[in-house]
Amino acid sequence: MKDLRDIIGKKDYFVLTSNGECHFEMSGFDPEKMDEIEGNWLTMQCRAACHDTLYPVLEKAEDMHKAEKDGLVPGDLTPKCPKCGSPMDIHMMGAADRYVSDDGDQRLGAFLEKYHGKRLVILELGIGWRNQLIKGPLMRLTAAEPKASYITINLGEVYITENIKNKSYGIDGKIADVLREIKKAM
CATH class of the missing domain: 3.40.50.1220 (TPP-binding domain)
Structure with missing residues (x-):
């Protein structure tokens, strides 16, 4: 590169x-x-498709990694849509029900x-x-x-x-x- x-x-x-x-x-x-x-692995989107905004993943992933114990991450760290509260999906074609x-x-x-x-x-x-x-x-x-x-x-x-x-x-x-x-x- x-x-x-x-x-x-x-x-x-x-x-x-x-x-x-x-x-x-x-x-x-x-x-x-x-x-x-x-798409790419460093952005995420609302699973419920309430809007088309893309959000960064890296900071959330780092927080989850730090909090991981025995392969489990606390549920409150699971990324949620800031507008509707639905879970977030990675922004990759095929990884989400509806690709933004x-x-x-x-x-x-x-x-x-x-x-x-x-x-x-x-x-x-x-x-x-x-x-x-x-x-x-x-x-x-x-x-x-x-x-x-x-x-x-x-x-x-x-x-x-x-x-x-x-x-x-x-x-x-x-x-x-x-x-x-x-x-x-x-």
């Missing part, structure tokens, strides 16, 4: 990720320039609008051909944007559709190794 951050430098960027572990944010990427499309969408898709839309028709590098890291949640839209974006270049790095599985091969680069390798080499070459 640090090598990727260094490669990007002061260039504008936007991160679209299906990983919910907050690695990008913890590595210094601006959360306002990200869309964690399936944040404004990441709007931020992505604004970024793409800003760079429409301009040079755009689409860097895809570690996404196999089966993951069409991210890969499909990125390849369609590459096809639609005349000045877009598509770079995919994935160990053992580099997939690029025929319609964008002339403006794409596929690198078969470990992401960390490839990024380290790119950083060295800069």
